[in-house]
Amino acid sequence: MIEHLPVILITVPILSALLILLLGWHDRRFCYPITLATILFQFVGGIALLIEVMRQGTIHYHIGGWAPPLGIEFVIDTFNGYILPIILFLAVAAAVYARRSVENEIEPEKIVSFYVLFQLLVTGLVGMTITGDIFNLYVFLEISSIAAYTLIASTRRPRACVAALNYLILGSIAGGFVLLGIGNLYVATGTLNMADIARLLPASYGLATVHTAFLLLVIGFSIKVALFPLHLWLPDAYTEAPSAVTVLISTVMAKVSVYAMFRVVFSVFTTAYFVETVPVTELILLIAAVAIVAGAVLAIAQDDLKRMLAYSSVSQIGYIVFALGVANQVALEGGLLHILGHAVMKGCLFMVAGVIIYRLGTSRFSDLKGVAATMPVTCATFALAGASMIGVPPTIGFASKYYLVMGALEAGYWVYAAVLLAGSLLAVGYIWRFIEVAYFSASSHHEDGGDHCPAPAVREAPLSMLVPMVVLGFLCLLLGIFVEPIMEIVSPAVSLLLGGA
Amino acid sequence: MEAVFEVFLSHYNYWMAIILIMIGFYALIAKGNLVKKLIGLNIFQTAIFLFYISLAEVEGGIAPIYLPEGMEAVYVNPIPHVLILTAIVVGVSVTAVGLALIVRIYEEYGVIDEAGLLKVVKRR
Numbered sequence: 001m002i003e004h005l006p007v008i009l010i011t012v013p014i015l016s017a018l019l020i021l022l023l024g025w026h027d028r029r030f031c032y033p034i035t036l037a038t039i040l041f042q043f044v045g046g047i048a049l050l051i052e053v054m055r056q057g058t059i060h061y062h063i064g065g066w067a068p069p070l071g072i073e074f075v076i077d078t079f080n081g082y083i084l085p086i087i088l089f090l091a092v093a094a095a096v097y098a099r100r101s102v103e104n105e106i107e108p109e110k111i112v113s114f115y116v117l118f119q120l121l122v123t124g125l126v127g128m129t130i131t132g133d134i135f136n137l138y139v140f141l142e143i144s145s146i147a148a149y150t151l152i153a154s155t156r157r158p159r160a161c162v163a164a165l166n167y168l169i170l171g172s173i174a175g176g177f178v179l180l181g182i183g184n185l186y187v188a189t190g191t192l193n194m195a196d197i198a199r200l201l202p203a204s205y206g207l208a209t210v211h212t213a214f215l216l217l218v219i220g221f222s223i224k225v226a227l228f229p230l231h232l233w234l235p236d237a238y239t240e241a242p243s244a245v246t247v248l249i250s251t252v253m254a255k256v257s258v259y260a261m262f263r264v265v266f267s268v269f270t271t272a273y274f275v276e277t278v279p280v281t282e283l284i285l286l287i288a289a290v291a292i293v294a295g296a297v298l299a300i301a302q303d304d305l306k307r308m309l310a311y312s313s314v315s316q317i318g319y320i321v322f323a324l325g326v327a328n329q330v331a332l333e334g335g336l337l338h339i340l341g342h343a344v345m346k347g348c349l350f351m352v353a354g355v356i357i358y359r360l361g362t363s364r365f366s367d368l369k370g371v372a373a374t375m376p377v378t379c380a381t382f383a384l385a386g387a388s389m390i391g392v393p394p395t396i397g398f399a400s401k402y403y404l405v406m407g408a409l410e411a412g413y414w415v416y417a418a419v420l421l422a423g424s425l426l427a428v429g430y431i432w433r434f435i436e437v438a439y440f441s442a443s444s445h446h447e448d449g450g451d452h453c454p455a456p457a458v459r460e461a462p463l464s465m466l467v468p469m470v471v472l473g474f475l476c477l478l479l480g481i482f483v484e485p486i487m488e489i490v491s492p493a494v495s496l497l498l499g500g501a
Numbered sequence: 502m503e504a505v506f507e508v509f510l511s512h513y514n515y516w517m518a519i520i521l522i523m524i525g526f527y528a529l530i531a532k533g534n535l536v537k538k539l540i541g542l543n544i545f546q547t548a549i550f551l552f553y554i555s556l557a558e559v560e561g562g563i564a565p566i567y568l569p570e571g572m573e574a575v576y577v578n579p580i581p582h583v584l585i586l587t588a589i590v591v592g593v594s595v596t597a598v599g600l601a602l603i604v605r606i607y608e609e610y611g612v613i614d615e616a617g618l619l620k621v622v623k624r625r
Contacts, residue, residue, distance in 0.1 A: 135584055142591040149598050158609035159622060165602045169529065172542055172595050179549050179588060186581070187556060 002048070006061040006074040006130055009045050013038050013123040017116050024112030031115040032099050039095045039122055043088040046126075053081035054489065060132070068132070069193040075132030078493040079267075079336075083259045084129050086340050090251040090347050091122045093468040097351055098244035100462045104358055105155050105242040114154055121147035121248065125256040134182050134268065135192045137260060141178065141224070144256070145171045148249055152241040163236035170223055170233040177220030184213035185268070194268050201269065205277045214269055214278065221261035225254060227321055228291030231314045238310035243354025246306065250313055251347040255339050258320050262335075265324060266497040275327055285325035289419045291318030296426030300433070305363040306353045308430055309346065312389065315423060316342045322420070323404060331407020332494040333487065338400035340486065341388065344479065345397060348385040348472035352378055355461040355469060365433065369441035375460055379438045381473035386431035388476035391424045395480040514555035521548030533614040535606070539599045546592045550585045557581040 016038040023030035053059060053076055061074040076084070098118065106114055124144030131137050149171065153164035186192060188209045189200040204210055219230075226234040238246050265274060274280055295315025302308040320342070323335020355378050356371065357363050372379035388395035391402075401424060408417040460466060479486065509516060525548055528541025562577035607613050610621045 135587075139587055139591070142595075146591075146594050146598055149595075149602075153602055153605070158605070161602050161605045161609065162618065162622060165535065165599065165606065168595065168599050168602065169538060169542060172599075173529070173545070175591070175595075176545055176549055180552065183549070183553050183556065183581075192580075192584075 002052070003061075005045055005049060005052075006059065006076060007063060009042055009049075009130065010123060010127050013042060013119055013126070017119040017123070020119060021112065021116050024115070028108070028111055031112055035115045035119055036092075036095050038119060039088065039091050042122070042126060043085065043092050046084040046088040049076050050081040050085050050489070052076075053078055069191045069196040072136050073132045073193065074130045075195070076130055078489060078496055079263070080129050080259065082336065082489050082493050083255065083339065084126070086343055087125060087129065087252045087255055088122075090255075090343050091125075091248065093347060093351075093472060094244055094248040094252070097247060097354070097465050097468045100465050101244045101354055101358060102242065105244075107156060110154060114151070117147045117151050117154075118245075118248070120144075121151060122252065125252055128256050128260055132194050133192055134185065134194050134197065134264070137263075138175070138178055138182055141260065142175055144253065145175065145224075148245075148253060151245045152237050152249075154245070155240065155242045157240060159236075160240040163233075163240040167233040167237045170230075174220045174223035177216045177223070181213045181216030181220060184209050184216065188213065194263070197268050198270055202272065205273055210273075211278060214274065214280075217264050218261070218280075221257060221264065224257040225261060225317055225321070226314055227317060228287060228294055228314060231291075231295075231317075234314060235307055235310040238313065238350075239304065239307045243350070243357055247347050247350045247354065250310075250350055251343040254313065254317065255343050258317065258339060261321075262324060262497065266499075270499055271327060272499070281325050281327055285322065285413065285416055288318045288322035288325050289416055291315065292322065292419060292423040293426065296423055296430065299430040300426065302430075303365050305356065305365065305368065305434060306350070308433070309349050309353060312349075312427070312430060313342075313346060315427070316346065316389075319401070319404060319420070319423070322416070323407065326404075326407050326411050326413065326416075327498070328407055328411050329491075329494055329498065330403055330410055332497060333490050334400050334403025334405075334407055336490045336493060337396070337403060337483070337486065341396035341400045341476070341479065344472050345385045345388045345395075345476050348381060348469055348476065349389065351465070351469040351472065352382040352385070355465055358461050358465065359459070365437050368434070368437050370438070372438040377460055377466060377470065379435075381469055382438070383435060384473045385476050386435065388480065390427045390431055393480070395476050396483070397476070397480070399480050399483045514558075515552065518548050518552035518555070521545075521551065524548075533616055535603045535613050535615065535618075536600075538615075539596060539603065542599070543592065543596060546588070546595075550588060550592075553581040553585045553588075 016034055020031050020034050023034065049059065058075060058077040062068065063072045063074065102111060102114060121144050124140045124147060127140035128137055128144065131140060149164050149168045152167060153161045185197055188204045188207055189197050191197055191200065201210065223230045238250055241249065292315050295311050295318060299308045299311035299315060302311060320335050320338050323331045353363050356368065359375065360367060388397035391397045401420060405417050405420050408420065522545055525541045525545030528544060529538055532538055532541060557578040559575055559577045562575045565576040565579040568574055603613065606618065610618060612618050612621055
């Protein structure tokens with residue numbers, strides 16, 4: 001059983017998606033428990049795989065018993081063994097959060113298809129994480145993308161359709177680029193297995209085909225992770241999507257895209273190619289630095305909480321890609337830690353935004369004045385996760401940024417280290433805006449009385465939305481305090497990426 | 502000049518794919534009509550499919566079907582064909598989702614071109 005776990009993590013959820021569709025026809029209430037149970041099962045499986053990897057080393061699973069390079073294999077090493085439980089934990093949190101939020105935001109007859117797509121999105125992302133075959137990566141990428149386009153458009157608001165169409169067009173261009181890049185790699189090496197490509201590629205490092213493949217893949221994944229100049233789909237998509245979907249795509253999907261980028265750059269092309277043969281690290285660093293600053297500045301300029309958090313994502317993605325540009329042990333440890341940290345804190349912050357929309361129906365700053373008086377737990381959680389976003393010790397955000405700055409200094413990038421710190425300062429700017437509006441502005445509800453709904457209608461959200469939010473909020477703190485055990489997983493993962501150990 | 506022409510001729514399948522990709526891109530970027538954008542996306546994807554299929558070509562090759570004992574044949578590479586079969590399914594699904602979204606946008610706003618949409622969305 002345990003040796004078949006990698007493939008079970010993909011097949012069981014696909015079957016369960018069909019089951020949801022089947023039973024949902026009969027009675028809508030079946031959908032939610034099945035989704036939650038399946039994602040919980042995947043989470044437990046992800047933990048089991050991580051323990052197995054830490055104990056016995058990399059797991060290779062050959063689908064159908066066909067040995068690679070002809071067959072497709074799933075590979076779980078310390079890197080994706082580390083990513084897998086993170087994304088599945090956040091998927092569980094998003095699923096718990098989804099129930100009440102979905103009842104509020106999505107028309108009842110669409111709930112069945114919502115959960116089917118939710119399940120398929122998570123499954124596609126898990127597939128992207130564990131696959132060892134580069135074409136398989138593309139297939140799972142498209143499965144998750146198509147599910148995401150549809151989920152974004154599933155609210156009542158018609159603007160969501162426009163956002164989803166924008167994302168669909170840009171996402172498909174990204175998919176096309178990735179596909180072309182894979183084609184070029186296939187021409188250069190004649191294989192699609194990642195380990196096999198990495199083994200055969202050094203012979204053709206000088207070929208234009210390989211350079212083209214590298215560019216196409218990096219640009220394709222840059223659109224997917226919304227790296228700064230290619231982020232245009234992100235703010236609309238995050239703002240217009242239903243709250244639960246925003247939580248899922250801003251944490252799980254964004255992190256898996258980053259994972260895929262790291263995997264392709266480090267495990268397929270390896271540092272020998274992109275640091276020594278074609279030195280692009282300087283360029284990546286520059287783009288990441290611009291992303292950090294521009295994302296944060298744009299975030300400050302927004303007048304809507306959810307949209308502000310979306311731009312903050314653009315900035316934080318810059319931090320993670322920055323680690324890729326520095327490409328030394330310490331900075332990459334920071335980058336991988338930031339994948340965890342940003343997933344937890346941004347998940348928490350978007351949950352806060354969702355809770356506020358659930359109760360107030362809006363997330364515009366002008367309508368949120370004095371909201372802390374009526375929703376104290378929600379706003380306190382925001383402050384906690386916000387502190388982590390800024391990087392206040394001892395939160396996880398501090399730990400990851402500390403490693404990033406140390407890595408940049410070790411590599412001699414003094415100016416870029418300053419940019420990282422400036423990004424944190426700008427984060428104070430946008431986090432503080434909500435704090436100020438929520439805590440230090442007089443509530444508009446009490447003063448003009450007339451056309452606004454009276455205060456008693458506004459209270460804390462239902463427990464099933466509050467609990468995952470508060471748990472994630474405290475995790476920001478706890479993970480930051482107990483960062484040592486995590487580093488024991490992260491360090492070997494980074495050594496693996498850099499090709500040592 | 503001769504050498505350039507030589508490169509063009511010996512790689513003409515790639516050039517065709519590039520030209521088609523650029524046509525698709527042009528439609529994606531320059532056309533205001535959402536359906537035309539989607540058509541551009543389809544041209545873009547199909548160009549990639551053709552690129553893959555042309556990779557598989559072997560001169561005088563036949564479809565890779567197992568022949569009875571004693572018969573010899575040169576096969577074309579079947580792997581790109583199989584890959585593109587998957588990619589075509591992806592392309593069809595993306596087109597379907599995209600068209601469904603355009604239908605909903607048209608139902609809601611009554612416009613189907615980008616400029617009109619911007620105006621209507623801003624007004625609401």
